[in-house]
Amino acid sequence: MKIGREDFEAFINGEKSITPYIETDLLAGSYSVFGVKTASNPNYLIKAIYEMYELNLNKKLAVKAVRNLFRSVGLGSVGLNNLLKKLGIDLKPSEFLMLVFKLQHQQGWGAPFELLEATDKRIILRTKQTFESQVMKDWNMQVCGIHQGWIEGVLMAVTGMNWFCLERTCHAKGDEFCEFVADQAESSWKFKAEAIVKGESAITEFIEHKPVEGTIKLIDDPVVIMPRFVFTSMMNSLKKTMGEMPAGGVNYRAYMDMGKENVEHYRKMGITKPHILADMAFTFYSQMGWFRIISMEWNEAKKEKTITLEHTVESEAFGNTGKNVCYCTAGLLAGIVEGSFGIKVQGREIRCRSKGDEHCVFAITNKPE
Ligand SMILES: [Zn+2]
Ligand SMILES: [Zn+2]
Structure with missing residues (x-):
């Protein structure tokens, strides 16, 4: 069927409906309206x-x-x-x-x-x-x-x-x-990132994955998918060269710097309010699979922030070891708070799933100058 200008005009004016433009071919199982193949609303x-x-x-x-x-x-x-x-x-x-x-x-x-x-x-x-x-x-x-x-x-x-x-x-x-x-x-980047923090979008909406080209972007930023055992592998390798306690300290320090740099990146993208910077980082890492946030509490008298997390990446990777294992996560959380609020803090893991506790709990306190 040839559809011309007069057909569209008659339709827009309400002089005609689509009825005369419906064509069905039951044998071919096709149904077209205005010359375009379509189907009813299932x-x-x-x-x-x-x-x-x-x-x-x-x-x-x-x-x-x-x-x-x-x-x-x-x-x-x-x-x-x-x-x-x-x-x-x-x-x-x-x-x-x-x-x-x-x-x-x-x-x-x-x-x-x-x-x-x-x-x-x-x-x-x-x-x-x-x-x-x-x-x-x-x-x-x-x-x-x-x-x-x-x-x-x-x-x-x-x-x-x-x-x-x-x-x-x-x-x-x-x-x-x-x-x-x-x-x-x-x-903009800011618009999308804020929608994620407000719970109006999930990061999945903004993941641009081109597996054939070997690239992944999360809101225009390149990212990679890493297997979780990177954490056990890295920790074990550091332990071999420097011993357990120093290895934990190195991981803590490295992830703290990463948390701070991450917040700095958000700041460059136009996010300025400290609590939004922190919420954004917590939300992004959580949605990227690092942990689920159970609660965040602020104790004004002790000036202490308590963060309770479920399935942190390390406690899942290490399993039950009878010890605290989440040095990277502790550093990351501390780095996010430092970067967002411009203060010096210390992050300690006070309970850990790998030690047999129900959740991993972190205390973030001000570090005396
Ligand atoms: Zn509606
Ligand atoms: Zn833990």
Whole structure:
């Protein structure tokens, strides 16, 4: 079927629906709308996508991961935009967005949006409900990651700029509308790192892994994957040359410097508040698999910070040894606190999983000058 300018215009004006443009070939098992092969909306697929992400994330982060996935779907609309331009139809970004969702809605996918506000920098849309808000209603929260990502992708495709879409209210949470606010925003290192600290993104969203080329980047910074036994191997090698206590001290010192340098890097990227610098480092190392933070307590009278961690990288690598083993982690934590707050501290491991304690517990205290 040949689709021309008059077809799009009739559709945008509401004179025609997509019905005359649906072609089915039951023998070939194909179904196309407006000349593009498509399929109906399979609810079980939506549920499966959300649940796949939820398996390794919490629900809120799973919604964000879905958003990330559907941003790529939205980016695909660049083809439609080029076709329209070729036909001499020049739409504003908000008009194009509305057209995409109208086309999709009549196919059982996108929402029938109402445009509330449209400027160069901000577009606000709402709808009674989206299909994912119906399918994922039992999560009872803002669930419309598909539409958030889709909106971002479509706007990126037509403007060539970065857009960031939030869902203000959601039908799945019991609100009257699903309302989306899309802002044109710089997607800087700082922006992404802060989203991770706030729990709005997980580092997985920003890992760019090119296994065939042998590179991995985490928000534009090169990183490597290391096997955990590096820690036992390094410790044993140092022990052989200098004895156990000095080896622990060397590891402590080396990781303290690393923690400080890491914080310095965040500072260069524009993060300035001490507690955000510290939270950022703790969150990143935790999400990179070094440990899980159980609690952080501050004792004002003793001027002491107590950090309780689960599965530190060393206690997992060494297993049960009857001794404290987390010298690297102790140094890392102390370095993060020193670097963030600009003070001199001492980090000691006071309980350790490898010694038989439930968790590894670290005390960070001010070091007298
Ligand atoms: Zn919603
Ligand atoms: Zn330990």
